[in-house]
Amino acid sequence: MRFSGLRVLKEGLTGNRGWTPHWRDPEPKSEYDILIIGGGGHGLSTAYYLARKHGLRNIAVLEKGYIGGGNVGRNTTIVRANYFLPGNSEFYSHSLKLWEGLEQDLNYNVMHSQRGIINLFHSDGQRDAAARRGNAMINQGDDAELLDRDGVRRFAPYLDFENLRFPIYGGLYHKRGGTARHDAVAWGYARGADSRGVDLIQNCEVTGIDIEGGAVQGVQTTRGAIRASKVGIVVAGRSSQVAAMAGMRLPVESHVLQAFVTEGLKPVVDQVITFGMGHFYISQSDKGGLVFGGDIDMYASYAARGNLPAVEHVMEAGMALMPMIGKAKVLRSWGGIMDMTPDGSPIIDRTGIEGLFLNCGWNYGGFKAVPASGDCFAHLMATGRPHPVATGFRLDRFRTGHGILDEEGTGAQHNLH
Ligand SMILES: Cc1cc2nc3c(=O)[nH]c(=O)nc-3n(C[C@H](O)[C@H](O)[C@H](O)COP(=O)(O)OP(=O)(O)OC[C@H]3O[C@@H](n4cnc5c(N)ncnc54)[C@H](O)[C@@H]3O)c2cc1C
Secondary structure (H helix, E strand, O other), rough: OOOOHHHHHHHHHHOOOOOEEEEEEEEOOOEOOEEEEEOOOHHHHHHHHHHHHOOOOOEEOOOOOOOOOOOOHHHOEEEEEOOOOOOOHHHHHHHHHHHHHHHHHHHOOOOOOOOOEEEOOOOHHHHHHHHHHHHHHOOOOOEEEEEHHHHHHOOOOOOOOOOOOOOOEEEEOEEEOEEEOOHHHHHHHHHHHHOOOOOEEOOOEEEEEEEEEEEEEEEEOOOEEEEOOOOEEOHHHHHHHHHHHHOOOOOEEEEEEEEEEEEEEEOOOOOOOOOOOOOOOOEEEEOOOEEEEEEEEEEEEOOOOOOHHHHHHHHHHHHOHHHHHHHHEEEEEEEEEEEOOOOOEEEEOOOOOOOOEEEEEOOOOOOOOOOHHHHHHHEEEEEEEOOOHOOOOOHHHHHHOOOOOOOOOOOHHHOOO
């Protein structure tokens, strides 16, 4: 089933009876060539690119819940390529390029909106850092523009420019950044993988990983044992638990990150805005809700719900930046489990077990990475070699200390990244 304007018109005129399910609901087979554990954004995009770019078909994605029920469907949807360090910047640049062609590639409307991102700065020192980051982005081939205070005011007149503690000096404008509809991204990749023969097995929790003679043999699941000579672990916040099934202890801590959405308002926040003096970012959804978030909850947890001090912190930052937000009613908040690494950068690598591969450590920023992560992980699993834009995401950097990608310069503290 392909989507097109003509098809939408035809279905609209004939009672919408011609639409078919987006993907099948197959029974798991006893053996596949490749198993992907985790049906989130990264697992689904990996399966999609394995099928589309490498022509592999005998693949299953094993998801313990339902497709799109994890972080991929519960984030603040910011998509950007404004990274500073070599190792990260080429990867996110690659990801943004994939985003730009994604809807045509998937034949699916993921509502990718390049509305621009403005990272505010509030001191001369922050302006210098923003200029440096902008130059790195331009060197990488991405876009960046340094705005002064009036430049920001033209985009976002509702901000509190004269705040005595945090006056706004300007912002780094990344025009190609923006947002996308999170669950549509999961659905689009799921549909694309399914149509190429990948089995998406929902309600199928992996409970064990079978290893013999140092090589992976398959997995145990709540729907029986499944054999495969290649297995990819792509379970985001649950990475440490699933890797432990293979006897591995990962350099990952799991923390909760919350987000909030208000009642629907008339259009007011046209770009994505980030505060430079606290962790706060905001955009407005197409339904009108203000969507915003801040810091993680600062203690390790697997509970996908947040605590009140983090709520207070986010609201304070919002009020300092744009006092008008105090009049909006928050409709709901939610939390997801972040897989935080010591340097804030991800891991896409083999493991010490033959045939077992690892994709994790996405911290706060894994949604924007979904296309490149899937592309690079599929490349690694299919060819055995790292993709050229993902050579830095090695697992052993946390053992050797070489190649640490500390984008924020906050050191080896998971909860500060
Ligand atoms: C509130 C919030 C805001 C965020 N905002 C942004 C943002 O603005 N921009 C951005 O780039 N990133 C953002 N992120 C981060 C981003 O959402 C995550 O990094 C990314 O979604 C994680 O990868 P995933 O999509 O594969 O994870 P998930 O969707 O969580 O997928 C992992 C899947 O693995 C499954 N699983 C776990 N254990 C097992 C098992 N044993 N067997 C089978 N399946 C299993 C889970 O059920 C889950 O579906 C945010 C996250 C949160 C929570």
